[in-house]
Each structure stands twice: as structure tokens, then as C-alpha cells.
Amino acid sequence: xxxxxxxxxxxxxxxxxxxxxxxxxxxxxxxxxxxxxxxxxxxxxxxxxxxxxxxxxxxxxxxxxxxxxxxxxxxxxxxxxxxxxxxxxxxxxxxxxxxxxxxxxxxxxxxxxxxxxxxxxxxxxxxxxxxxxxxxxxxxxxxxx
Amino acid sequence: xxxxxxxxxxxxxxxxxxxxxxxxxxxxxxxxxxxxxxxxxxxxxxxxxxxxxxxxxxxxxxxxxxxxxxxxxxxxxxxxxxxxxxxxxxxxxxxxxxxxxxxxxxxxxxxxxxxxxxxxxxxxxxxxxxxxxxxxxxxxxxxxxxxxxxxxxxxxxxxxxxxxxxxxxxxxxxxxxxxxxxxxxxxxxxxxxxxxxxxxxxxxxxxxxxxxxxxxxxxxxxxxxxxxxxxxxxxxxxxxxxxxxxxxxxxxxxxxxxxxxxxxxxxxxxxxxxxxxxxxxxxxxxxxxxxxxxxxxxxxxxxxxxxxxxxxxxxx
Ligand code: SF4
Ligand code: SF4
Ligand code: SF4
Ligand code: FES
Numbered sequence: 001x002x003x004x005x006x007x008x009x010x011x012x013x014x015x016x017x018x019x020x021x022x023x024x025x026x027x028x029x030x031x032x033x034x035x036x037x038x039x040x041x042x043x044x045x046x047x048x049x050x051x052x053x054x055x056x057x058x059x060x061x062x063x064x065x066x067x068x069x070x071x072x073x074x075x076x077x078x079x080x081x082x083x084x085x086x087x088x089x090x091x092x093x094x095x096x097x098x099x100x101x102x103x104x105x106x107x108x109x110x111x112x113x114x115x116x117x118x119x120x121x122x123x124x125x126x127x128x129x130x131x132x133x134x135x136x137x138x139x140x141x142x143x144x145x
Numbered sequence: 146x147x148x149x150x151x152x153x154x155x156x157x158x159x160x161x162x163x164x165x166x167x168x169x170x171x172x173x174x175x176x177x178x179x180x181x182x183x184x185x186x187x188x189x190x191x192x193x194x195x196x197x198x199x200x201x202x203x204x205x206x207x208x209x210x211x212x213x214x215x216x217x218x219x220x221x222x223x224x225x226x227x228x229x230x231x232x233x234x235x236x237x238x239x240x241x242x243x244x245x246x247x248x249x250x251x252x253x254x255x256x257x258x259x260x261x262x263x264x265x266x267x268x269x270x271x272x273x274x275x276x277x278x279x280x281x282x283x284x285x286x287x288x289x290x291x292x293x294x295x296x297x298x299x300x301x302x303x304x305x306x307x308x309x310x311x312x313x314x315x316x317x318x319x320x321x322x323x324x325x326x327x328x329x330x331x332x333x334x335x336x337x338x339x340x341x342x343x344x345x346x347x348x349x350x351x352x353x354x355x356x357x358x359x360x361x362x363x364x365x366x367x368x369x370x371x372x373x374x375x376x377x378x379x380x381x382x383x384x385x386x387x388x389x390x391x392x393x394x395x396x397x398x399x400x401x402x403x404x405x406x407x408x409x410x411x412x413x414x415x416x417x418x419x420x421x422x423x424x425x426x427x428x429x430x431x432x433x434x435x436x437x438x439x440x441x442x443x444x445x446x447x448x449x450x451x452x453x454x455x456x457x458x459x460x461x
């Protein structure tokens with residue numbers, strides 16, 4: 001694809017009980033959020049394995065957003081608290097090895113927060129747009145290719 | 146030290162207090178030591194304790210069935226404690242011989258210092274602050290501090306924290322943390338792109354031998370994610386992309402359990418500076434959750450536990 005036509009393609013892992021419903025709500029309220037996001041519904045933010053994030057990046061998506069219920073609101077009580085510890089170290093490690101922080105974002109969005117979900121997605125996509133296409137895992141082109 | 150160990154280990158086997166002794170024996174190459182695992186009293190004559198006992202033996206009791214008498218240095222003892230926290234070993238199944246540790250010699254550094262292959266050194270003795278060597282038949286003296294592993298410079302707990310018998314007197318902490326973190330600081334000084342390229346280059350060398358995983362006491366899974374094929378998370382052959390993904394995930398799996406023993410880096414046949422990843426996470430886990438690895442055997446593992454007040458500022 002021509003660089004100038006490039007549109008970020010990002011993945012959102014959204015918790016069924018909150019952020020996914022939040023995205024749904026923003027849709028039914030006719031709030032706009034960029035269609036650059038492909039949403040994958042997960043049962044709880046605690047379900048997110050760091051492998052999901054790395055595999056997505058390795059397979060070429062430009063960004064990964066993970067969103068779950070606010071602390072205290074997890075349907076399974078503590079899934080998000082456990083997840084938060086994992087997210088904190090994932091965040092530090094990815095930054096340390098040189099993955100642009102704009103590419104991976106974590107958020108808390110409740111089912112009732114349609115506008116917040118639209119805003120988080122919007123800002124996230126803009127951040128990814130700024131850092132450009134994900135070439136992290138690409139091999140440099142060899143001569144003659 | 147050595148004699149006391151042999152004697153006490155012998156008693157344990159004879160009296161049936163343990164099924165195995167796990168310690169260090171002479172290696173096949175000069176200076177090197179290798180694990181000595183036995184249930185026979187006559188083998189105990191081969192036990193050694195010297196500045197070359199590099200292996201972290203703490204993963205063996207996980208695999209051995211029965212009670213084990215084990216020799217540990219400071220960092221090893223914290224790995225062992227971490228394994229107790231993960232309920233991989235039981236304290237009551239262990240008799241721990243603690244070795245207060247003044248640092249372990251990095252044979253690569255030593256070879257560099259003397260400008261010769263290690264197999265030309267026929268004898269080495271720590272005398273005070275120096276290491277006295279016999280190289281090609283002539284005597285050579287070098288400062289001990291110049292040839293120990295980077296991890297040893299910043300060792301806060303050189304004397305094991307958990308033991309039944311301490312072999313020797315306590316050793317004061319080594320607090321040149323800065324020197325121990327030198328390579329990490331160098332990396333942090335680079336920009337993101339440079340850092341990524343650095344790791345990309347490093348992991349282009351990886352041959353996916355899994356030595357790093359197999360030697361690591363924190364990698365105790367019966368089935369590692371790399372061996373799972375439904376779904377297959379990473380390719381089973383070596384591409385730098387999958388190699389790097391493998392190691393990043395491994396790094397996350399051992400974060401909070403890694404004692405910075407440095408075994409992964411020592412095991413790596415192609416010289417990838419793995420400790421620059423693992424030690425970095427030791428720092429991060431401490432910074433984020435105030436968790437120091439292998440200090441409190443009764444504390445829950447850091448990732449099966451949380452606080453309502455855990456850091457949150459990175460979340461939107
Ligand atoms: S990751 Fe490396 S340094 Fe950490 S415990 Fe495992 S082998 Fe030791
Ligand atoms: S890399 Fe992860 S899954 Fe594999 S053995 Fe280590 S901790 Fe277990
Ligand atoms: S020990 Fe080194 S070469 Fe072997 S799998 Fe680990 S990083 Fe790769
Ligand atoms: S149910 Fe939404 S984060 Fe656990």
C-alpha cells in the first residue's frame with residue numbers, strides 16, 4: 001500500500017462485561033469512533049495473555065488496545081487487578097526493548113461509558129497514526145526483492 | 146568448608162534424612178565445576194566448593210522425587226525460596242547447605258584477562274583479593290573483582306537467606322549496583338529504534354536450543370508455551386522474530402521469580418546478553434510492586450497477588 005494512503009489497523013481486546021458493551025453503547029448512541037479498530041471480545045481483562053499482544057504485533061497490526069472493567073468492577077472480582085500487574089510489567093518490558101509506547105495501550109472503560117470508549121479508541125488510533133506503520137517485525141528487503 | 150560439607154552430607158545420606166545430595170563436583174575441563182547429584186555416599190568425596198561453582202542448582206529438587214540436601218549460594222537460595230512460594234518444592238523436604246559467596250568467576254572474563262583459553266589454566270586459588278593462577282606452568286595473579294560475573298557486583302544477599310547449615314561466615318553485600326547494571330544503562334541510553342535493532346540483531350543469532358529455559362529455575366512448566374501446538378504461539382524453528390517473541394514471553398513468565406542468577410546468559414551458546422532483559426525486569430518488579438525475589442518464603446508469588454493501590458498511571 002502506498003505510504004500516503006496508509007491507515008492504521010489496530011486490535012482491541014475488550015472485556016465482554018464492560019468495554020465491549022461500552023463500544024456497543026457508543027455505537028447505538030451514534031458516537032463516532034475510527035473504524036481502524038478490529039474488536040475482539042474477551043471474557044475478562046484477566047484473560048489477556050502477553051502472547052496475544054506480541055503475536056498481534058508480530059503479525060503486523062499497528063497497535064493493540066486492551067480494555068477492561070474499572071478496578072473494583074470486574075465481573076470475576078479480581079481478574080482486572082491481577083491483569084493490571086501483568087499489564088504494568090508488559091508495558092515496561094515492551095518499552096525497554098524499543099516498542100513505541102503508543103502501540104500498546106491499556107484502559108478501564110465501563111459498560112456505561114460509551115463516550116469514553118469512543119474517546120479512548122480515537123486517541124489511541126491517533127497515537128498509532130503518529131508513530132506510523134508497524135515495521136517492528138518486518139525483515140529488511142533484500143536486493144532484488 | 147568442603148570437608149565439613151562432605152561429612153555432613155555423608156551423615157544425611159547414612160541416616161536416611163535425605164534421598165539425594167545435590168552439590169558441585171569437578172567439571173571435565175580445568176576450573177569448571179558441574180552439578181554432582183547422587184544418592185551414594187562414596188560419590189561425596191567429589192564434592193567441591195570454590196570460586197567456580199557457577200550453576201544454580203535450585204531447579205534439581207523440583208525434578209528429584211524425595212528429600213534433598215542441596216548446596217546453594219546467595220542468589221541460588223533466593224531461587225529456591227521463590228520455588229517454595231510457587232509450591233514447587235517444600236521447605237521440609239530440603240536440607241540446605243548455604244555457601245556465603247564472595248562472587249563467582251566468569252570464565253569468559255577470565256579467559257579475556259589472561260589472553261588464553263581456560264584449559265591452559267591448571268590451577269586457580271583465591272588468595273585474599275586476588276586469584277592466583279597457573280597458566281602454562283607459570284604463575285599469574287589477577288584481581289578477583291575483575292573476573293567475577295556482572296551480577297555479583299550488585300549482589301545484595303551473598304549469604305543465603307534460607308539455610309540449615311551455613312558453610313563459613315557471613316559475607317557482606319556487594320553494593321556496586323551501578324557496575325552490575327552497566328549494560329542495562331547503556332541500552333537505556335539508546336533511542337527506541339536503536340534498542341529494537343539491538344535485540345533484533347542479538348536474536349538473529351538464537352538457535353532456539355532452549356538452554357536458557359532449561360537451565361532456569363523459574364522456568365518450571367511441565368509444558369512450555371513454545372511446545373504447545375494448539376495454538377502454536379511461536380514457530381518451532383529459529384527466525385529472529387519468533388526467537389525474540391519467545392524470549393520476551395519467557396522474560397514475562399519469569400518476572401517476579403528471577404533472582405538474577407544469570408544462568409540463562411551463561412547457558413546461551415551464542416552469547417546473547419539475556420541478563421540485560423532478566424535483570425531489567427528484576428528492577429521493574431521491585432519498582433512497581435516493591436517485590437524482591439526470594440526473600441520471604443511465606444509471601445504469595447507476586448503475580449498471584451495484587452494490591453488495590455497497585456500502579457495505575459499507565460492505564461487510560
Ligand atoms: S531468567 Fe536467567 S537469571 Fe533469571 S532465574 Fe532464570 S536463569 Fe536465572
Ligand atoms: S518460558 Fe514460560 S512457559 Fe516456558 S518454561 Fe519458562 S515459564 Fe514456562
Ligand atoms: S540459550 Fe540462547 S540460543 Fe538457546 S534458545 Fe536461549 S537465547 Fe536462544
Ligand atoms: S470482567 Fe471485565 S475486567 Fe474482569
